[in-house]
Amino acid sequence: MKVIVNSLVLILCTALISCKVKDPSEDKPQQQKQDTISDREALIAGTADIVFTITNENQTPLNNVSVDVAGQEYLSDENGRVSISNLSFGNHAVFIAQSGYFPKAGILVNQPNSVTSHIQLETQSANSKSLLFAGDTMFGRRFLDPNLETMGTSVPNVNTALIRPDSAREDSIAITTEVAALFKAADFSSVNLESPITTMPTTVHPTKEFSFFSLPESLQSLTEIGIDYVGLGNNHIYDYLQNGLEDTLLEVSNAGFLNSGAGLSETDAFKTVEHNLDNVNLVLFAATSITGKEHQYTYVADTNKGGAADLTNSAAVKAALEQLDPTDFVIAQMHGGDEYSYTPSPYIGSRFEVLSSQNTDLLIGHHPHIAQGFAVFNEIPAILGLGNFVFDQPRLDTLLGLAVMLDLDTQSQKITRGFAYPIYLEDYKPRFTTGFLSHYLLRRIAELSDDNITLVPRESYAEIYFAANQATKNTQQVTINIDANTDIIDLRQYSPSSAAYVSSIDVNSGSLDTLLVGRDIMVFGDFEDWDNDADTFEVSRWDHSSESVLPCTDKPFNGLQALCSTRDKFDNTPSIIPFRHTMRVMELTDETGALELSKDFSLLTYLQSENGGQLEALLTYTTEIDDLTFAENQIPVSEGGNQPWHVFSHDFSLPSDELTLGPKKLPPRGVKLQFRHYPPNTGEAITRLDDVAMISWQQSINLENGQWKTDKMHGFDFLKVNSSSEVSLTLTFTVLD
Template sequence: MSIKPSVKKNKFLFILNKLIYPVCITTQLVSCGGSGSGSSGDTSAEDHYLSVDEAQRQTYQMSPIQVDGTIVNELGVPLNNIAVHLGSHTTMSDADGRFSFEQAPRRNDYLKLEGDGIRPKIIAAYLHHPLGKNAVELPTVVVESVNADETRLLFGGDVSFARRFLDPEETTPLTQVPTSNDAALIQSDDPLPGSRDALRFVRTLFELSDYPVINFESPALSEPTTPHPTKDFAYFSLPESLHALAEIGIQYVSLGNNHIFDYLQSGLSDTLAAFDAAGIEYSGAGATPQAAFVPHRVNLSGTPVSLVSATSVSGSQHDILYVANDSQGGAADLRDSVRVSNTISAESDSGMFVIAQLHTGKEYTFSPSDYSYGRMQLAVDAGADLVIAHHPHVAQGFGFYNDKLIYHGLGNFLFDQDRHETMLGILAQVDVVSSGIARARGIPIYLEDYRPRPISGALADRFLRRLAEFSFGEGVNVFPYLNENWILPPSQQPILEQHSISLEMTVDDSGSAVIDLRHLAPTESSLAEITTNANGLAVQSGRDILLYGDFEDYDIDSDQFETVRWDSNSETRFACQAWAYQGVQAMCITRGSSNENDSVVAFRNRVRVMGDAIDEANKDLSLIGYLKGENAGRIQLVTRYQASIGSGEFGEEIAYTHNGGTFHWQPFYADLNMPEDRPEFDSDKRYNPRALRLFIRHSPMDEGIGLAVADEIAVVNWEASEILSGSLSYSTPHARDFLRVNGSPGNYVLNLIFNRYQPAQLD
């Protein structure tokens, strides 16, 4: 692995209330937040602050940003005369591979490259930068040459046009088709327009792939007369929705999953007929075990490919299983080791490139279970060349086993789940040639209202670092670059670039200090090493499990300045630009002395602690963020503790209180006190506190009108403590962006080294 020289970065830091954080230094109001006190005239708080922010927003929208970049091929050679499209703008690269847009809108968009001899490439470009940043240099874009023998496959995770898509309140009986209503994303009397709309922001990604694939986790039928009699969750999509999949180029779906038999044999027969009518091939389900295991074969650019699909989620707790057996149809049974091995071996022996799509694992986990990973190994041992897994609804990592690539779990692609941890998924982009896999990437997506959007910027980087952190197997190299995860075998090494920071810190009488690392290095970077001359320090690293507390807009869609994870669509609670601490936006909450009640901003989802899904709940939690006030009333951060599933609640805690007034940005820090599990309920997720909801309260002030602003909020889940004896190293990349240092009161110096990675083509 080649290493670029260390880069010294100087940062000014304050230590306040135990939290160490970078001071925002700028002359631009929008970058750090304005100053001044609230008006006390007749104007209402809502009108006053909304008008100020609206003026700032208009200025932002009318202020373009310059976007520059360089294009090289896979040998690192700059490419001339490549057309570069950004929204409605187009430019050409010069002899040095350079391109520039001098007047680009400040909104996230696709960057599309095309030209003679290269494969068209599309990139999610993050352009939602503060006004203080007038130009952005994109990381060097590496494009691939056209190869007639190469096929680009794109795999999406779990897909269903069912349930809340058709019936937001879920009041329709399982044996009826919901009636159309304006609140539904898909209208039952005309399903195709809503189904198309659900896919429109990822359509370009699929159209630029040669062979797109998804896991279709729902029956498709128009007469839901035969629901599974004992299953808790049974649902269906309408057949017309399948045509939206065909329109974006999907040619094959895997059906080996635990929902394909939700409406028994009648529903399965209707589903297969619906896919036939839509012109989409499939495998993984059938009227008999033999039929369910029949692979789908296709020739892709001269490479014979076989797609096998099966599930280990069998429904064994029911009399009617989800998998095909001697007495019923259903999905292919991944538990049947002999049939799985024989099917894959026969395809491999026939000279096929075998892709095993395995629906397996424990729901909502970040890593595959031992059993599910064993199924992946079984497929490779039998001859699979590529394994794509799904079912947990949460994106997992990547790895190699016996030199074969495994995507441990893609998460959701288009699915109606409201669980916080299911809203980020990954698309698997794999380029295949006759000799094997040429390259592999992971493309991050965000599900807003159940529908996928590409993401970019810090949210993409932190998510991709988490996937890299949980990747394993034979020295796999995974790292975020230009809003994708690059997945390299051990034989390919990226370039390592390091950034070093010398940090003075104080441990106060409480015996600890907390360091916010988020803005001390580029967002692709992870802390790699801590060194110190001091003795007696212990360190905990921590990750943000809230994810959306910076109030920024990272996705690519038709909306701008959105903060949909927060209940902020109000004149008194709104995403604001005029007072942002970092980035473009913060959360503003107004009040006036004439108001009687608090104004409350709620995070819409419950946030589950790490380890909840495997009943190893880690409840070592802290709340971190930044506040600003202009004649503000009392500001409180409140956590309400809930069960992981169900309606169980376990009280609430006022985690932090600020008395208000007029003050510039100040950090806040509070350790949270989630109640312990209740032994009498034996880890039952319905009756144990494993999650929290977060609320920001702003109370009326004594006189006039006022404003409270919050930004960069994080709920930090801490790892186990480690002794810092001279130095402490971390495997990178990872997504732990906070440190808690425990020791005797006093002043200390920590030397921090951050790692980030780049493709070897840039060496």
């Protein structure tokens, strides 16, 4: 009977499509796949003894310090050491609140090839108070229904949602659990609440493209982590018109939050709110430049209705700020600029400049949903953009934000330093990060900050100084030789640390025709787990739901994990390995405010195979939004077989902006990626990918006398060199301390 069944299947395959038939008697697990799974399971189940030291900034060991590691308390000994036996492999949340030092949140890494050995605390003077600021916050739309783009007049009730109406309080508290300890420890904390709060969403804005609301119970998430103030001066506060604004003001007040930036009248919208912090009177002002004046119902308050305070009403802003007591500490939060931009728009830049001379002491920017840099305007410190804190955007470029703790000297009422914590929104929920993911963001933040800023990356945070040259530079050199051709130099493979940056390039021999610098806009191509939640060694930005695609720890190129694809000769289709997100062109502006777009890219990956099948990459060129497709490009990556780890790269460019799609006339600004691994001709196949990057080539470097130098930290991890002869280069890497 077995022969007859197989014969029938063979006839059908021949008649319909070309396919392979697996003998049911050979239905056994692939050995390579099982070995890979077993290796990873053993690692996840593994433990190790770990010892790390607690020191101050002078590297003096601190004894009797209480350290919380994943909910367990430990005490440092007389040498500052903390010893933990049988600690499971993975990342473990660490929190330290020690008298005389700033609270510290971090990640204790316990992996076979990487172990945290040192945690540094920074001294906090008796006159110091900690002010903690985080970015755009809401608990609506996709939190309530994963499929929503905008919200209407009903309250969603979806079984698979992160927040359900009947359990909204508990669900919302769970969203901020991983970052709660640091916020609770701050003396004052604030977020930009970018959502109406209501249970009666009956008056949705009739012409606004995106409207949303959050349930009142969701505010408990912010109460639980100790938020004191919520800014309401933004372009979503009037999404449900006057009724929604009335509900919001009532619910925010009932929850116990200080607030400013919106009101039922123009006068109320421009009112500030005060908070006494020992002998310092904090005064908080908020306003938005996103007015919605193209609509019948604007987002800002005027003489006839409520709304947000209008930042473009310069006279009203000046009057609100300059009437304040000069002895107050005035914090002005501005909501505006271009969404998804990495630098402030010219208008918002001008507002930072103007408000810095209008009786303010601290300036903070919101709205772009992307973390921007730091600056100083007329001796007033500024956070240019915090990005998202709790938000439901699936865009890749919005997944990394900042929480910034500032050191306020209550005697001088000055801020001279702070601590920037990278925030990773994994499935819309904030997490602290460490390692490469943390350093990737911090180096970019330093690059886009002004020259008055010193940023010193640590493992899970950065020290921020609102003055130049506040760090020691440690350098390390590497010499490399390049053949006569165009080649990509992956600086990640030479750098002494992911916190390091190339500060000089010297040509020892030969000459370069061209030299470009580029950055990875994929970010999550190393398949490592850098956050502080309890999901060990997760790979969440790639779709590996297929049984044939899995994270693997047995033979990574770098770090702890690669991504593996398994096939055998009986499979009829390739395994599909998609990156979950569209990678978008970075929107940067030059000094004049003109948009700078770089559409030249290289796909780079390291790969290894054992009897591997053919591997190809599918690149899809899309619009920035709406996912409209311009073209698809299939790229052969490997013929398969037995291949050691090696690098593959492919150069491409997106089409010109003159080509558009859809009624919005959207240009090509995005690219999607998936790999396809085909079955082998015989036996079992496994192919491993690691350190995948989508390189955006953004600047051309001009050498002077065979040398390029920079004192500015940056996020460029790749060089593209073109030479007509062999070239020897010396790369100097710098790490700040």
